[in-house]
Amino acid sequence: MTVASDQSDASGGAGALPRRHPHNGSIIIRRQKRGLAFLGLTPFASYVLLFLALPTVIAMATGFFDNAGKFTFDNIAAIFDPVILKTFVSSFWVSALTSIIGAVVGALVCYALLGTRPDGPLRRMIEAASSVLAQFGGVMLAFAFIATVGVQGLVTVWLQNLFNFNIYADGVWLYSVPGLILPYVYFQVPLMIITFLPALEGLKPQWAEANATLGGGRFTYWTRIAAPVLAPAFFGSLLLLFANAFSAYATAAALISQGSQIVPLQIRAALVSETILGRANMAGALALGMIVVMIVVMTAYSFLQRRTTMWQR
Amino acid sequence: MTTPTTRIGIAPSKLARRVILGIVGFLFAIPILAMIEFTLRKGLVGGYTFDHWTGLFDPANASKYDVVYTGLVNSLMLALVTVGIVLFVLLPTMVLVQLKFPSLRRVLEFICIIPITVPAIVLVVGLAPVYSVVARIFGSSVWTLAFAYGITVLPYAYRTIQSNLGAIDTNTLSEAARSLGASWMSVFWRVLIPNLRRGIMAASFISVAVVLGEFTIASLLSRQNLQTAILLMSQSDPYVAVIIALLALAFVFLLLLLIGWAGAAGNSRRTQNRETT
Incomplete structure (x- = not known):
């Protein structure tokens, strides 16, 4: 028996060592315990499999099948239909524009917060308010902007009465794609504050001191030291903002009830009516298109994120 | 509370900070204020009322x-x-x-x-x-x-x-x-x-x-x-x-x-x- 086990151990390489240990039994028990511990991972693993992995796979796969369940490339090809392509283009430019505005304004606010106490009341208020607006606004932000720049909105009426300026001279734009810009900026700036502030905090005072002792001024500090260090964080946050706007649904759905000018609304139309361009399972193809964009953006983001954390140690 | 950053001078001056936070804060307050103003409106006739708020708690x-x-x-x-x-x-x-x-x-x-x-x-x-x-x-x-x-x-x-x-x-x-x-x-x-x-x-x-x-x-x-x-x-x-x-x-x-x-x-x-x- 020993010969046989020795042989198998020899082929097992590193696994051979513990077997020669006199307390063979305790190792077996430890192995069983490890197995038991592995068992402890199963609830989470099965939960994630069922409600994250499975829906994601279904969402991506349904685009490849027609109504009868036969494999087809029709739906994927339909993404390149001018109608659908136009919604992707709209989604792109709204996301790009609002993420650039959000990144610049948000970075400016982060700069203004530099030198304030991190646990002071000002910082805490701004961080809490930013979290609310960045992550939980959704439908409520649509209301806010109807109340502000709607046809009877506060600012609309005010501009009309004070300057006789009609913001809707060329027709009401709030309930179409241009109308998304203001509410989107309203949640992009706060998201920038949340994601970019830690990077700005990571600027070490020693670098400023070194710059000062070497005779550098404020300008050299920002252009030669801070800018290169912050660049990955800035562009990483910009990408996160883009992904955030690209996948936002609630605000757009609450504002735009007619038509589907951006991709998430196109998915809504596909899910509700089940036919766009007379095709079934179009939602799957659109979801696939979105995931592809998101994966590209988030991969670039995580690459830049790694460059960022390099300086935060 | 002079943190190192303010001493070296990379942090914004008090004025710059107030201007940036003031402007952005003001712009971001507008939609919220507009919401509050909207809830106090007396319908299309104009004028203000608390009716919508009190009505909410009316059984x-x-x-x-x-x-x-x-x-x-x-x-x-x-x-x-x-x-x-x-x-x-x-x-x-x-x-x-x-x-x-x-x-x-x-x-x-x-x-x-x-x-x-x-x-x-x-x-x-x-x-x-x-x-x-x-x-x-x-x-x-x-x-x-x-x-x-x-x-x-x-x-x-x-x-x-x-x-x-x-x-x-x-x-x-x-x-x-x-x-x-x-x-x-x-x-x-x-x-x-x-x-x-x-x-x-x-x-x-x-x-x-x-x-x-x-x-x-x-x-x-x-x-x-x-x-x-x-x-x-x-x-x-x-x-x-x-x-x-x-x-x-x-x-x-x-x-x-x-x-x-x-x-x-x-x-x-x-x-x-x-x-x-």
Whole structure:
């Protein structure tokens, strides 16, 4: 028996060592315990499999099948239909524009917060308010902007009465794609504050001191030291903002009830009516298109994120 | 309070800070003020009134606001179940991975970040067929939606718990408890959980906030929650819809302020401890 086990151990390489240990039994028990511990991972693993992995796979796969369940490339090809392509283009430019505005304004606010106490009341208020607006606004932000720049909105009426300026001279734009810009900026700036502030905090005072002792001024500090260090964080946050706007649904759905000018609304139309361009399972193809964009953006983001954390140690 | 950054002069001057924060703060206050102004309007005739606010608490209107009430109850129940998923499924897994499978830490982190890349609008496409099965097993009542919400809160809950988990020395704590004869159960309940209180509280609050603000999944799976109810309400009584929206925003703001406050209190206590030792 020993010969046989020795042989198998020899082929097992590193696994051979513990077997020669006199307390063979305790190792077996430890192995069983490890197995038991592995068992402890199963609830989470099965939960994630069922409600994250499975829906994601279904969402991506349904685009490849027609109504009868036969494999087809029709739906994927339909993404390149001018109608659908136009919604992707709209989604792109709204996301790009609002993420650039959000990144610049948000970075400016982060700069203004530099030198304030991190646990002071000002910082805490701004961080809490930013979290609310960045992550939980959704439908409520649509209301806010109807109340502000709607046809009877506060600012609309005010501009009309004070300057006789009609913001809707060329027709009401709030309930179409241009109308998304203001509410989107309203949640992009706060998201920038949340994601970019830690990077700005990571600027070490020693670098400023070194710059000062070497005779550098404020300008050299920002252009030669801070800018290169912050660049990955800035562009990483910009990408996160883009992904955030690209996948936002609630605000757009609450504002735009007619038509589907951006991709998430196109998915809504596909899910509700089940036919766009007379095709079934179009939602799957659109979801696939979105995931592809998101994966590209988030991969670039995580690459830049790694460059960022390099300086935060 | 001259922090090093102000002394060296890279921080903005007081004036610059006030100008930037003032302008951005003012612009960001406008939509909220517009919402408040809207709720005080007396309809199309002009003038202001508190009627819409007082009417909200008038029992005579109870049936009118039934939709919102159902939505609110549903959302609170969903928040409760979602927090349950976070505390009883995610938390033990994170502790287990931290203690026993350090090599899986990166994998767990990766899994928990996925919901950012696969947003709700994409997830819901695949959730529709999954939920037709779920409905057959658990029935089609609203709380089942919490299974999906547990996924959407993963990135937030993970980040808050992990920042707490990384800050305490779990291995030394559990080894000390084990060598004193504690079972794994009591290590978990009596040693680790009390140390993770702050992270657990923050994760629960942020999960509640996310669930109260969720619209996409509920709307596209045709379930009623607070957000879908507000949108429905806005078609019949926009004033009440905006009032509820304001209250919800204020509630979530306070919830998050509380997280920040609890976090800061915990930090200062820890630094105090360090100073005394």
